[in-house]
Amino acid sequence: xxxxxxxxxxxxxxxxxxxxxxxxxxxxxxxxxxxxxxxxxxxxxxxxxxxxxxxxxxxxxxxxxxxxxxxxxxxxxxxxxxxxxxxxxxxxxxxxxxxxxxxxxxxxxxxxxxxxxxxxxxxxxxxxxxxxxxxxxxxxxxxxxxxxxxxxxxxxxxxxxxxxxxxxxxxxxxxxxxxxxxxxxxxxxxxxxxxxxxxxxxxxxxxxxxxxxxxxxxxxxx
Amino acid sequence: xxxxxxxxxxxxxxxxxxxxxxxxxxxxxxxxxxxxxxxxxxxxxxxxxxxxxxxxxxxxxxxxxxxxxxxxxxxxxxxxxxxxxxxxxxxxxxxxxxxxxxxxxxxxxxxxxxxxxxxxxxxxxxxxxxxxxxxxxxxxxxxxxxxxxxxxxxxxxxxxxxxxxxxxxxxxxxxxxxxxxxxxxxxxxxxxxxxxxxxxxxxxxxxxxxxxxxxxxxxxxxxxxxxxxxxxxxxxxxxxxxxxxxxxxxxxxxxxxxxxxxxxxxxxxxxxxxxxxxxxxxxxxxxxxxxxxx
Numbered sequence: 001x002x003x004x005x006x007x008x009x010x011x012x013x014x015x016x017x018x019x020x021x022x023x024x025x026x027x028x029x030x031x032x033x034x035x036x037x038x039x040x041x042x043x044x045x046x047x048x049x050x051x052x053x054x055x056x057x058x059x060x061x062x063x064x065x066x067x068x069x070x071x072x073x074x075x076x077x078x079x080x081x082x083x084x085x086x087x088x089x090x091x092x093x094x095x096x097x098x099x100x101x102x103x104x105x106x107x108x109x110x111x112x113x114x115x116x117x118x119x120x121x122x123x124x125x126x127x128x129x130x131x132x133x134x135x136x137x138x139x140x141x142x143x144x145x146x147x148x149x150x151x152x153x154x155x156x157x158x159x160x161x162x163x164x165x166x167x168x169x170x171x172x173x174x175x176x177x178x179x180x181x182x183x184x185x186x187x188x189x190x191x192x193x194x195x196x197x198x199x200x201x202x203x204x205x206x207x208x209x210x211x212x213x214x215x216x217x218x219x220x221x222x
Numbered sequence: 223x224x225x226x227x228x229x230x231x232x233x234x235x236x237x238x239x240x241x242x243x244x245x246x247x248x249x250x251x252x253x254x255x256x257x258x259x260x261x262x263x264x265x266x267x268x269x270x271x272x273x274x275x276x277x278x279x280x281x282x283x284x285x286x287x288x289x290x291x292x293x294x295x296x297x298x299x300x301x302x303x304x305x306x307x308x309x310x311x312x313x314x315x316x317x318x319x320x321x322x323x324x325x326x327x328x329x330x331x332x333x334x335x336x337x338x339x340x341x342x343x344x345x346x347x348x349x350x351x352x353x354x355x356x357x358x359x360x361x362x363x364x365x366x367x368x369x370x371x372x373x374x375x376x377x378x379x380x381x382x383x384x385x386x387x388x389x390x391x392x393x394x395x396x397x398x399x400x401x402x403x404x405x406x407x408x409x410x411x412x413x414x415x416x417x418x419x420x421x422x423x424x425x426x427x428x429x430x431x432x433x434x435x436x437x438x439x440x441x442x443x444x445x446x447x448x449x450x451x452x453x454x455x456x457x458x459x460x461x462x463x464x465x466x467x468x469x470x471x472x473x474x475x476x477x478x479x480x481x482x483x484x485x486x487x488x489x490x491x492x493x494x495x496x497x498x499x500x501x502x503x504x505x506x507x508x509x510x511x512x513x514x515x516x
Contacts, residue, residue, distance in 0.1 A: 107223045162225030189308035
């Protein structure tokens with residue numbers, strides 16, 4: 001986002017919006033108790049203002065994580081918007097990547113009932129959810145493009161399983177897909193390797209500097 | 223939407239390495255080094271504990287393991303094995319060393335001479351690496367282990383720069399700034415292209431400053447090693463070690479211009495026995511002369 005090229009800046013900004021719009025929307029909905037429409041307006045308005053005013057150019061990775069910085073900017077923006085009592089208008093000559101607020105709202109309703117004690121941790125987790133979701137989608141597309149028809153379904157069934165039903169065993173997966181358990185082990189190992197690579201690549205794309213990337217990666221790997 | 227348990231599972235996938243297909247089982251985490259995490263692991267094939275370093279991502283083309291494997295020295299932990307995990311990360315297994323990190327070891331009250339003896343062992347190891355074209359670039363007490371049996375090991379060669387043409391190791395990109403601020407030479411902090419062994423001399427100087435405890439000659443050696451201008455430092459680790467050895471032998475050190483009284487006191491201390499014998503001889507001689515006159 002600090003590049004001299006407007007094209008590069010715009011591309012980095014779009015990647016940032018793609019990674020953060022859902023956490024921002026959900027955060028505004030929950031922390032600021034905004035209605036779905038207000039939260040959608042505030043989310044659009046925040047990113048548009050950030051692009052116009054170059055909010056993130058002054059971000060210093062040595063002082064804070066980007067997420068913390070973004071959340072501080074967001075809190076200031078929402079507080080000001082509330083104070084001005086002015087609903088923010090969509091559009092304004094800047095077209096953001098399409099944001100599916102209905103989907104975000106559905107996700108929120110599925111999360112309803114989870115008490116939020118720490119909004120910083122919540123924001124981080126939602127960002128992580130988005131990062132993993134993007135990498136999983138990339139893995140799905142990559143497997144389809146390379147004709148690896150079993151790989152993503154195995155990964156989805158085993159590693160992306162929720163708690164709505166018991167997680168299958170390798171033997172069950174082998175039966176379902178007509179494979180041996182060794183095949184399942186190998187396919188899952190390959191899927192995880194690719195998934196990890198996609199996550200690291202997405203993380204690299206989100207970071208403005210090597211230092212920030214190293215810090216984010218360390219945060220992820222513990 | 224990625225469900226909650228899957229987020230925990232996927233995050234754990236990043237924190238805990240998948241060792242499927244290897245001979246290792248993770249026991250616990252030993253610590254984080256530059257560029258990766260070091261685990262205590264069991265080598266199931268040989269039924270022994272090893273330290274397993276797993277890199278966060280492919281770093282420097284696995285130079286660290288290859289550099290260490292080239293440096294066979296009692297002060298460098300030997301590498302047993304090297305490979306790739308199912309998730310693509312590289313790892314290497316090395317001997318598990320029991321002991322204390324130097325910073326913790328020094329937190330217990332110890333004699334200056336004992337600390338300097340350990341420091342000299344670090345110098346020997348680093349000098350050995352320099353002789354083989356390797357600059358550590360991240361020397362600090364946290365990267366030195368004092369073993370249960372007095373062995374002194376220099377760890378974490380992840381930031382090392384190597385110039386070993388005969389085995390094809392590339393020179394690490396010295397414009398990438400690596401190291402730890404307090405121990406980092408100014409030219410290293412600036413990301414200068416020309417980093418040489420004098421960057422390690424600086425770091426050793428910073429370590430020595432933590433040992434000096436206000437003892438003027440040792441503090442002077444540390445100061446000289448930490449000169450901002452690399453040309454004013456000791457030009458090699460053996461030169462630095464030689465000055466420390468001179469101090470331990472009670473001789474004048476190059477880095478310190480002593481006041482006359484200190485010099486006399488040092489000479490007297492160093493030659494206590496000889497001076498005592500001469501004095502005794504002179505006293506007896508004077509007494510004999512006095513007795514014969516009477």
